[in-house]
Amino acid sequence: NAGVTQTPKFQVLKTGQSMTLQCAQDMNHNSMYWYRQDPGMGLRLIYYSASEGTTDKGEVPNGYNVSRLNKREFSLRLESAAPSQTSVYFCASADRGNTIYFGEGSWLTVV
Amino acid sequence: GNSVTQMEGPVTLSEEAFLTINCTYTATGYPSLFWYVQYPGEGLQLLLKATKADDKGSNKGFEATYRKETTSFHLEKGSVQVSDSAVYFCALSDRRDDKIIFGKGTRLHILP
Numbered sequence: 001n002a003g004v005t006q007t008p009k010f011q012v013l014k015t016g017q018s019m020t021l022q023c024a025q026d027m028n029h030n031s032m033y034w035y036r037q038d039p040g041m042g043l044r045l046i047y048y049s050a051s052e053g054t055t056d057k058g059e060v061p062n063g064y065n066v067s068r069l070n071k072r073e074f075s076l077r078l079e080s081a082a083p084s085q086t087s088v089y090f091c092a093s094a095d096r097g098n099t100i101y102f103g104e105g106s107w108l109t110v111v
Numbered sequence: 112g113n114s115v116t117q118m119e120g121p122v123t124l125s126e127e128a129f130l131t132i133n134c135t136y137t138a139t140g141y142p143s144l145f146w147y148v149q150y151p152g153e154g155l156q157l158l159l160k161a162t163k164a165d166d167k168g169s170n171k172g173f174e175a176t177y178r179k180e181t182t183s184f185h186l187e188k189g190s191v192q193v194s195d196s197a198v199y200f201c202a203l204s205d206r207r208d209d210k211i212i213f214g215k216g217t218r219l220h221i222l223p
Contacts, residue, residue, distance in 0.1 A: 031209045042200060042215030043155075050209040059212065090154065092211075097162065098143050098204035100211055102154045 002026050006091040006103035013081045013110045021076040021106050023091030029101075031094040032074035033058075034066060036087040037105075043090065049074055081110045113138045117201045117214035124191055125222050132186040132217045134175075134201035144168075144177055144184040145202040149216070155200065158186075193221045 006023045013019055025032065034046040035058075045058030049068040063085060065077045074093075078085060091103040118133040136144065146158040146168070159168030164179035173188045184201060201214040 031211075033211060035213070040215065043213040045210070045212055048210060056208070056210070058210070094204070094209065094211060097160075098206065098209065098211060099145070099157055099160060100147075100155075100202070100204075102156075104154050 004091055004093055004101055004103040006089075006106055008106060009104065010107045011109070013078075013108065015082060015110060017081050018077065018079050019081065019108075020078075021089055021091070021108075022073070023075060023103060024073045025091075025093040025101070026072065027093060027095070027101065028071070029093035029095055030071070031098070032068065033092040033094070033100065034064075034074070034076045035090045035092065036060065036085075037090060038087050046076065046089075078108075081108075083110045086110045113142065113203055113205055113210070113212055115201050115203050115212055115214040117199075117217055119215070120198075120218040121220055122217060123220045123222065126193055127190045128221075130186070130188040130191045130195075130219070132199055132201075132219070134184045134186065134214060136182050136184065136201075136203050138182075138203060138205065140205065140207055143204045143206065144175070145204070146173070146175055146184070146186050147200045147202060147213070149198045149200065151197070158199070191219075191221050193223050195219060196221045 033048045035043045047066040147155045159170040161168040161177035204211040
């Protein structure tokens, strides 16, 4: 049972570099999400996609872009990484009842 | 916009104590409410949910009741165990646009 798969699991970037976090789900869910988790800040929504072909900003979208490539895949791009983007990133998808299923997380460090 | 506020931790209790973790929300419309748990070194997983007012979600001895009049969804357990040590997140989903937001999390430590 793959569920939600995200890559890479760990990444170190230099300030100003770009990278894309990949995410795929095999549960045929319409909705997909990207969150970041920081100590004392809980989970904050970056972007979400309620269906294939649509994306919407969440609570902290600045510095990020997303692409809903198809129903399965939802990628998160950092165009010019900053130290403030050091975080753990979680991709997720949700069923029709809005129960959310998370990937295992991607640990990103920007130096 | 919608928001979720939960009590700050850490919360430290002895085994078999009664647990309450407060969660209140602000929302337009009629959201669904959730509690998720994150055990050390793991991702988040659903603990329980409620989709309408007065619904009670329950799982693993935990309960929470959707109170529209007080806009609350407090998590309770009658007798906690050491294995309940984790971070607990309250969450809200807006069924109008499928946006799901979380509270900041409450870390729970249970002492043997």
